[in-house]
Amino acid sequence: MKVVILNTADAHGGAAIASWRLLHALVGEGVDARMLVVDRTTADPLVDVAGTAEQRRWAFLRERIGIFAANGLNRRDLFKVSTARYGVDVLSxxxxxxxxxxxxNWINQGMLSLTDIGRLAAMGKRxxxxxxxxxxxxxxxHHAYGCxxxxxxCGHCRFMRFPYGNDLSHRVWKRKKRIYDNADIHFVAVSGWLADCCRxxxxLEGRAVSVIHNAMAVDSYSWQRTGNKDKKVVTMGAARLDDPVKGFGLLIEAANVIADSHPDCNxxxxxxxxxxxxxxxxxxxxxxxxVGAVAPEKVADLMAAGDVxxxxxxxxxxxxxxxxxxxAGCLAVAFDHGGQSDIITHRRDGWLAAYPDADxxxxxxxxxxxxxxxxxxxxxxxxxxxxYGAVARKYIDLFNELLRKE
Incomplete structure (x- = not known):
């Protein structure tokens, strides 16, 4: 079985890290797996660049210019949306x-066009x-934000400066539907919440959707507590802490509730x-x-130095x-609003808070x-x-099921 993973990058961003981990999880289970990207920053021999730098540059710019023009020359939400109108030559x-x-996987910003996804399906690829x-x-x-x-x-899109029924969001929606209707694609959601959104x-209603979680190199995490054990250390991390999705203001509010009500909480x-x-x-x-931005391989050490x-x-x-x-042995606390509930069982290995209640x-x-x-x-x-093994085996079972349909 030969498997190729397509993702825009191999190291930058959560999807890139998850895709690279999946690559090595599959290889660890004996699968002949490779990964194609347009933004390569590792020296991994299992990763190669698809297309040329010039193709990627023009695909990226043409798509962004198209979005900019369709949005009334408004830059505010330029990177909250994608159209996959253009891509590099991956198919050759x-x-x-x-x-x-x-x-x-995540194939936006100049990696793969919707047209080429249709061509992939026509090549007979699973x-x-x-x-x-x-x-x-x-x-x-990329995120509906409650819409x-x-x-x-779609249509009347909140990310359009002049939303209307047949705006850019509706036109791309129709292009996606035409592609999906003529391509046999099996969708995988990384959480039950995301799968519910699919349904x-x-x-995606009525299309094949499975739930397979992201893979982790669990053995690289030690459950032994390190660092200052006199304090109860509560860790929060993100690529960007004040990204609006991360709700940093809610964490600040919760921290201040604790500081005011339990001043001796340690x-x-x-x-x-x-x-x-x-x-x-x-x-x-x-x-x-x-501590600022940290490399992915440093996260395990930070988690081991915490309690929550x-x-x-x-x-x-x-x-x-x-x-x-x-x-790393920490209890987890999060809002019960998303894929977090696939990770946390309330009051057993963590706490699922009422959303969006800082108290x-x-x-x-x-x-x-x-x-x-x-x-x-x-x-x-x-x-x-x-x-790695648990997640890879679920993907392998899915691949075998799809290949048996030939």
Whole structure:
């Protein structure tokens, strides 16, 4: 069995990291797997670049210019939407041409066009599309942010400066439907919540959707507590802490609820990730330590130095930092609003707070720091659910099922 994974990058962003981990999870189970990207930053011999730098540059620019023009020359939400109007020449790459199964992951911003997805299906390839956001089921947006337009046919898009019934979101929605109707694509959601969104989607309703979680190198996480054990350390991390989706303001509010109601709580926040507005940190009334952006391989050490991992995100398609924290023996606290509920069982291995209630999030943090935790049991639970082997075997079963249909 030959498998090729397509993703825009091999190291930058959550989808890239998840795709690279899936690649090595499959290889570890004996699959002949490769990965094609347009933004390669690793020296991994199992990863190659599709197309040319010039093709990617023009595909990216032409798509963004088209969105900019369709949106009345408004740049504000330029990167919250994609159209997949243009892409590089992926189809001629020998790895793809010899593949039995092609796994589409995050293929936007100049990687793969919708037209070429249709051509892939016409080549007789078995197509599996792993969803790392909501783009496959919406017209153009990567996250619906509470909008239910994707449950119909989009249009009147909140990301358009002049929304109307046949705006860019509706026109791309119709293009996607034509492609999907003529391509046998099996969709994979990385959480039950995302799968539920698929079933409500007018684009994906009635189509084949499975749930397979993201893979983790669980063995690289130690459940042994390190660092300052005199403090109860609560960790939050993200690529960018003040990304609006991450709900950093809600974490600040919850931290201040704790600081005001439990001034002797002995809690310290440990924060990692970039932040554009550093003045936000000055609003936190609990002791905190911000370490800035960190490389993915450093996350395990930070998690091992904590007792609790928290996410204040408005939603997560999966919630990898929560699983990483549990792999290091931390209880996890998050809102019950997204893929977080696939990771946390309320009051057993964490706390699912009422969304978007900062008081409930604070209550969860206080509950978590008060618990006596079997850190190894938390680690083992993550290994059983999200290890390379556990996830790869689910994909292999799916691939075999699809190949038997020939």
């Amino acid at each position: 790459h020998p790895w793809l041409r010899s593949a039995d199964v092609v796994c589409l 197509l599996v599309w792993t969803l790392h956001d909501m783009w496959c089921m919406t017209g153009i947006c 239910d337009g994707y449950e119909r046919e 409500r989607s007018a684009l 809690i310290e926040l440990q924060l990692f990730g970039s932040i554009r507005d550093e003045s936000l940190l000055g609003q936190i009334r609990l002791p905190y330590r911000w 991992v928290v996410s204040s995100s408005h939603f997560e398609t999966f919630g990898m930092t929560l699983a990483e924290g549990q792999a 409930s999030l604070a209550e969860g943090i206080l509950w978590a720091v008060s618990q006596s935790v079997d850190r190894k049991a938390l680690h083992d639970s993550v290994a059983a659910r999200f290890s």
